[in-house]
Amino acid sequence: MKIVLDAMGGDHGPKVTVKGAVDAVNQYGVNLILTGDKKTLDSELKKFQYPKEKIEIVHTSEIVENEDKPVAAIRKKKDSSMVVALNIVKDGRADAIISAGNTGALLAGGLFVLGRIEGIDRPALAPVIPNYKGASVLIDGGANTDIKARNYIEFGIMGSIYAEMVLGIKTPRVCLVNIGIEEGKGNESTKEAYKICKKAPFNFQGNVEARDIPSGYTDVILCDGFTGNVILKLTEGVAMMIFKVLKEELTKNPLRKLGALLIKSGLMGFKKRFDYTEYGGAPFLGVQGALVKAHGSSDAKAIMNAIRQAKTLVENQVVKKIEEEIKNLGADIVE
Amino acid sequence: MKIVLDAMGGDHGPKVTVKGAVDAVNQYGVNLILTGDKKTLDSELKKFQYPKEKIEIVHTSEIVENEDKPVAAIRKKKDSSMVVALNIVKDGRADAIISAGNTGALLAGGLFVLGRIEGIDRPALAPVIPNYKGASVLIDGGANTDIKARNYIEFGIMGSIYAEMVLGIKTPRVCLVNIGIEEGKGNESTKEAYKICKKAPFNFQGNVEARDIPSGYTDVILCDGFTGNVILKLTEGVAMMIFKVLKEELTKNPLRKLGALLIKSGLMGFKKRFDYTEYGGAPFLGVQGALVKAHGSSDAKAIMNAIRQAKTLVENQVVKKIEEEIKNLGADIVE
Incomplete structure (x- = not known):
């Protein structure tokens, strides 16, 4: 299993996301991809002990800010840590994504980049x-x-x-x-x-x-x-x-x-x-992929718990279960 | 100033409404009318010391229950402690009404018996x-x-x-x-x-x-x-x-x-x-009269405070002030 973390997201940025990531690796043995500014992330990662092969960095040059308009941010900031992380899941290179960044943008990204589960009108x-x-x-x-x-x-x-x-x-x-x-x-x-x-x-x-x-x-x-x-x-x-x-x-x-x-x-x-x-973060259920929105003010522990939560979503195949249940839903109920 | 209390209303009935009434008379010197079963109210009143001339009983034979449909209760239970209390205010024999009874019925009673302030669409x-x-x-x-x-x-x-x-x-x-x-x-x-x-x-x-x-x-x-x-x-x-x-x-x-x-x-x-x-109860603002809904589970203290609150509403001419403000409202705002 591989989980991608938008390491630039959240009110405290890489200072807490990187520590949360390292703690999650050490505690739960997950494999992570961090998206964000490579130099910043490297210098944060240097502070900690962890199995190096378990954390990969994908460099990105942009950041979706809290003030950004959600849909515009997803469309225009193609090389942001958030959009790149979403694409990594879409392309099958990771099983789940976590971000503590701009909520509206992340949800818009979930809808536009990952897409809805068939039969789900509103994730x-x-x-x-x-x-x-x-x-x-x-x-x-x-x-x-x-x-x-x-x-x-x-x-x-x-x-x-x-x-x-x-x-x-x-x-x-x-x-x-x-x-x-x-x-x-x-x-x-x-x-x-x-x-x-x-x-x-x-x-x-x-x-x-x-x-x-x-x-x-x-x-x-x-x-x-x-x-x-x-x-x-x-x-x-x-x-x-x-x-x-x-x-x-x-x-x-x-x-x-x-x-x-x-x-x-x-x-x-x-x-x-x-x-x-x-409790970690809030999953955005109904999209094609395990997506967890962590609280904007998350500390390292909250990030670690959000990663654990994403792992649980993947292990329990929540996306697949939703797909199946929705498929079985009689048309008489929803019309 | 005279305030009427629906003495049969609330989860605990006359046991708490009468004590609350007596406490309010002793503490704030208000004049009260209690509507309800005379025999029950008399026997409760006997337990307390207070200036007798300050509490009058108006006998009623019916009670609006919590399970009653609001509008039907107001229409049909003409001799209920709630409807009689509302009519006492409507007829100008009291300045304010308090009830801890059926909320829906009391609001319906406020609308139908007391009526809306002109210009107020939704009390x-x-x-x-x-x-x-x-x-x-x-x-x-x-x-x-x-x-x-x-x-x-x-x-x-x-x-x-x-x-x-x-x-x-x-x-x-x-x-x-x-x-x-x-x-x-x-x-x-x-x-x-x-x-x-x-x-x-x-x-x-x-x-x-x-x-x-x-x-x-x-x-x-x-x-x-x-x-x-x-x-x-x-x-x-x-x-x-x-x-x-x-x-x-x-x-x-x-x-x-x-x-x-x-x-x-x-x-x-x-x-x-x-x-x-x-904090007493919640006033129902926008009707032609000072109406206070006390919490269904009110104890005697809550009833006493609701009476104090009704007194404040009357003293400060809240109904009249609402009337004036609404009259001054430009038509351009509300359309």
């Missing part, structure tokens, strides 16, 4: 988010803001396959995010979605209210990309705010500081459960 | 949610799932007036919930809303991503009712889940228990900042 982002019991797959995490009812079926199928692969859940529960649990609740889009999902070939369990998402009520959180983006970012925002307030309260006076010291291991375990870097 | 729920700096007003909190761009203008106007009244913020910042901060981001609805909001007579500050809502980036969180419902319930759900995990971690062994004891006051202060009962 979707599927981040894993922590909950009380463990974690759930959120789909769509932000790729498609305005969708048709049939897209929910695709999302449900892809989300179920992924939840089974990465979370190890047999016949995962799939619930539609809605403003009430009864059928008939919601906006036009979710009302339609509910009707069509009842006939879908996944374990549809009706609606879930946002309040019950963090408790782990559903394994697959089904929604359009606008709602998914709100869920993903709000969960992160509320958790960050609570940690901040907690830290302030616990350092207000010497007595509390002592108390905080005694519960330190508890607080660490607590924080770890909500640490996005543990 | 909206405006709950206050805690953030790092204090609190923000969320509008629409769940009354309208599918809306037109012009409705965002109404929400922004009403939310600004309310934020100024209840949070005491001069020219509050109003931001549109979206999936990116730049203009042009979003779904069809938010893209349209952005354009129209730029011309609106409130302090529009562009988009806010869900991640920045908990930090207090905006005073008024502007969105459709579907998104608002997700934000409201997810914020609550994430906070509840985190408190639960924290509690587990802090009671795992004797050392941690000791530590937890030392930081107890800190934890209490921490928890209080996220306590919805502190």
Whole structure:
């Protein structure tokens, strides 16, 4: 197996991508290709010990910046670390790609360079988010803001396959995010979605209210990309705010500081459960290839975990499984 | 000033509504009318000390249940504690109404019994949610799932007036919930809303991503009712889940228990900042009267705070201010 990493992507660039790559090689024994400026990558790689034959560099002269317009960037920056990495997968020289770069450009690249799986109308982002019991797959995490009812079926199928692969859940529960649990609740889009999902070939369990998402009520959180983006970012925002307030309260006076010291291991375990870097990135499911979008602010650990995640996608043949499931889908459901 | 309370509404009924009413009378000196079963209310009232002339009971024989269809309940249950309370406001015998009962029915009652303010197409729920700096007003909190761009203008106007009244913020910042901060981001609805909001007579500050809502980036969180419902319930759900995990971690062994004891006051202060009962209920803005929806699971403190909130709405003439602002709105903006 070979995985290609856009080593120039992300807010911290090669400083963290290279360390993440080396750690992944040492920990998981994967073979990597790094795309990016050869001189920069060589000088970063020199800092570490690892089996040299496991990391190859493909030099590129351009970078897709966060400010770049997605589609234009993919079309014009042919020698960027991102576009070259996508082409390496397209040409079969690697099995998976990871990038922490411009999200819009990466998704556009996934669609234009790799292409859709036949039968998939809307590929979707599927981040894993922590909950009380463990974690759930959120789909769509932000790729498609305005969708048709049939897209929910695709999302449900892809989300179920992924939840089974990465979370190890047999016949995962799939619930539609809605403003009430009864059928008939919601906006036009979710009302339609509910009707069509009842006939879908996944374990549809009706609606879930946002309040019950963090408790782990559903394994697959089904929604359009606008709602998914709100869920993903709000969960992160509320958790960050609570940690901040907690830290302030616990350092207000010497007595509390002592108390905080005694519960330190508890607080660490607590924080770890909500640490996005543990979960790697979000796969872009529905394209012809294993594509993982790592968080823009990824540190080396997040990059390493995203590489592990890409490895899992390839080993479990997620792309092939999606292809098969979609092929088996009766036309009566989606029309 | 006189405020009417639907004393049969809410998950806990008269047991908490009556105590909340008595506490509000003793604390704020308000005059109350309680609608509900006279015998039940009398026997609850007997348990407390309060100036008898300040609480009047209007006997009703029916109850709107949570399972009732909203519109049908309002039409058919003419002698329910909710409908009678609404009519008391409509007839001018009270200045404000509070209910913790069936949300859909209460909103339908607001529309049909009290009626809309002229110029307001869609009255909206405006709950206050805690953030790092204090609190923000969320509008629409769940009354309208599918809306037109012009409705965002109404929400922004009403939310600004309310934020100024209840949070005491001069020219509050109003931001549109979206999936990116730049203009042009979003779904069809938010893209349209952005354009129209730029011309609106409130302090529009562009988009806010869900991640920045908990930090207090905006005073008024502007969105459709579907998104608002997700934000409201997810914020609550994430906070509840985190408190639960924290509690587990802090009671795992004797050392941690000791530590937890030392930081107890800190934890209490921490928890209080996220306590919805502190904020009362959500006003339904845009109808002809001060209407406060209290949380279904309200305890006596939440009811008391909802009464205080209704008093604030009346004292600050929020209904009249909305009427005036809407009247001044240029036709060029809303068409």
